[in-house]
Amino acid sequence: MKALVLERYNRLVLKETPPPLPARGEVLVSVKACGICGSDVHGLDGSTGRRRPPIIMGHEAAGVVAQTGEGVGGWSTGDRVTFDSTIYCGRCRFCRTGRVNLCEDRRVLGVSCEDYRRDGAFAEYVAVPERVLYRLPEGMSFEQAAMVEALSVAVHAVNRAGEITSRTTVLVVGAGVIGNLVVQVLKARGCGRVLAADIQPDRIETAHRAGADAVFDARDADVAAEVLRITDGRGADISFEAVGAAATVDTAVKAAGKGAAVVLIGNFSPAVEFPLVWAVTREIDIRGSCASSGEYPECLELISTGRVDVDLLISAVAPLDEGPEWFARLAAGESGLFKVVLAP
Numbered sequence: 001m002k003a004l005v006l007e008r009y010n011r012l013v014l015k016e017t018p019p020p021l022p023a024r025g026e027v028l029v030s031v032k033a034c035g036i037c038g039s040d041v042h043g044l045d046g047s048t049g050r051r052r053p054p055i056i057m058g059h060e061a062a063g064v065v066a067q068t069g070e071g072v073g074g075w076s077t078g079d080r081v082t083f084d085s086t087i088y089c090g091r092c093r094f095c096r097t098g099r100v101n102l103c104e105d106r107r108v109l110g111v112s113c114e115d116y117r118r119d120g121a122f123a124e125y126v127a128v129p130e131r132v133l134y135r136l137p138e139g140m141s142f143e144q145a146a147m148v149e150a151l152s153v154a155v156h157a158v159n160r161a162g163e164i165t166s167r168t169t170v171l172v173v174g175a176g177v178i179g180n181l182v183v184q185v186l187k188a189r190g191c192g193r194v195l196a197a198d199i200q201p202d203r204i205e206t207a208h209r210a211g212a213d214a215v216f217d218a219r220d221a222d223v224a225a226e227v228l229r230i231t232d233g234r235g236a237d238i239s240f241e242a243v244g245a246a247a248t249v250d251t252a253v254k255a256a257g258k259g260a261a262v263v264l265i266g267n268f269s270p271a272v273e274f275p276l277v278w279a280v281t282r283e284i285d286i287r288g289s290c291a292s293s294g295e296y297p298e299c300l301e302l303i304s305t306g307r308v309d310v311d312l313l314i315s316a317v318a319p320l321d322e323g324p325e326w327f328a329r330l331a332a333g334e335s336g337l338f339k340v341v342l343a344p
Contacts (some may be wrong), residue, residue, distance in 0.1 A: 002344065004236035004323045008053045009046040012324040017056070020119065020127040022069035026128050029081060033142035033317070034121040035150065036340045038176070040110065041330045042268070055112040058122035058342075059085035062136065062145030072130045078094040082300075084152075085109045086119065086291055101156070102290040122323060124264075124344045134296045137304040143317055143341050145302055147310035150339070151299040153294035154181035155245035157265045158189065160289045161238045169193040169234075171227055172212070173252045174242035175203040177313050177338050180210045180264060182240050187211040194237070197223045197251065199225035202336045220245075224254035236260060237275040244268035250275055253284060254291060261285040272291040320344045 001019040004012055020029040025271065034222055037060055043051025051057060062082040065075050075081075079123045088103035095103050110120020112143045120126060135284050136145050144210025157178075158164065168191050172179050175198035186194045187210075196207035197216040214230065216223045216277050241249050245264025252262050253275045262284055279286060302308040315338045 002320060003056045004058075004117075005340070006044065006051060006053045006055050006057055010044060012327055014323065015322045015324060017123070019125045020316075022067055022103060022127045023130075024070045025072060025129055025168040026069040026071075026127045027029055027065055027072055027133060028067040028077055028083075028125055028127050029061075029063040029083065029121075030061040030066040031061050031121045031126055033062050033146040033341050033343050034058040034328060035146045036323075036330060036342065037150070041147070044327055044331060046074045050111050050113045053115070055110070055117065056119040056121075056123050057110040058126075058156070059109040059111075060146050060149040061109075061126065062142045063121075063122035063126075067123060068130075072112045075130060075133065077157035079143075079144075080136040080297070081133050082133065082136060082148050083128045084292070084296060085149050087132065089131060090131065091145045099293050101293040104133060106125055107169035120318065122344070130339060134300060135165075137300055140300070140304055142313060142343075144310050145300075146341050147339065148296060148299045148303065149312070150177055150290060151181050151185075151302065151308060151310065152295040153265065153289075154185050155295040155299055155302075156292040157240060157263050157289040159295070160287050161240070161261055163240075163264050164189045164191045166190055166192045168177075168237045169231055170195065171223075171236040171252065171255045172207070172241045172242060173198045173200060173239065173248045173255075174222070174266060175200075175207040175215075178240065178314055179203075179240070180338075181308065181310075182242060182265075183207055183210045183212050184308045185302070188302060195227060195230075197221075200335070206312065206338070210309075218251065223251050223303035225257040231257070234258075238263065242266050244256055244272075246272040253279055256282070258282045258285050259284070262286055263287045263289050315340055317341045317343055
């Protein structure tokens with residue numbers, strides 16, 4: 001099969017590789033679309049330590065069942081599917097309580113780290129456990145289905161935040177793919193007022209199109225001060241941080257009101273300075289949000305009913321052999337690029 005292989009850091013090569021064989025309980029999927037995640041882009045140069053060559057990256061995908069392994073039931077050749085990127089054991093204390101994203105033997109498609117190596121979906125075929133498969137609704141394109149993984153991250157983060165009502169004011173710091181999906185999920189949940197901030201004009205404009213009630217350019221505005229101003233000094237009820245940098249964490253915390261929640265999604269930096277006194281004296285709840293844990297059915301419904309518009313964030317669909325070029329453009333931070341989907 002053809003696969004886009006990270007042969008060494010900063011070198012992606014389209015080459016012929018042996019197709020995977022589905023083990024017991026696994027399904028072989030013929031990949032029709034696979035999105036380039038920001039973590040793949042950061043993994044390209046080795047900075048994350050989670051894409052150790054050689055590895056086939058890619059975990060945001062959809063396709064068609066090509067073959068089923070021994071013991072698989074309920075799936076047939078030709079079924080249109082997407083799948084969770086998290087490979088969980090199903091037996092540990094976290095899996096037994098539904099928190100599969102915290103599985104004690106958690107593995108992620110397209111990741112190669114110190115503990116494990118699992119080839120992903122930038123290839124013609126990928127093998128995945130049947131328990132992570134989800135059937136696509138009628139009329140949903142493979143490109144839209146490749147956005148389900150990213151949307152599940154946003155839905156999980158919103159679930160981590162707690163109650164959302166028509167009286168809730170929320171700030172989303174960072175209007176990339178995940179931030180803009182958080183904006184849309186909040187509006188779909190009936191959130192009263194959604195504010196968004198970024199430093200890139202194209203992202204700010206997209207957040208407005210995604211439904212944000214007010215947007216801020218953090219290059220020339222004190223976002224926390226603006227949030228306090230328009231909330232009559234109360235601050236946001238909930239802040240989402242979708243970058244993972246010191247400045248954006250600082251903004252998310254300082255814009256939050258007393259007793260508010262701050263949900264941390266971004267993890268670009270492994271460590272950041274933190275406004276400790278502000279969080280302590282205002283009794284702010286800090287909540288981490290990692291991947292997703294069973295939100296795929298809701299995500300498929302949100303997309304199929306049009307309550308979340310993932311097409312808004314798909315910048316390009318390109319053949320697999322153009323992958324190295326699109327990776328380079330994303331790594332360079334090209335303006336206007338959100339999600340690029342590769343089609344094997």
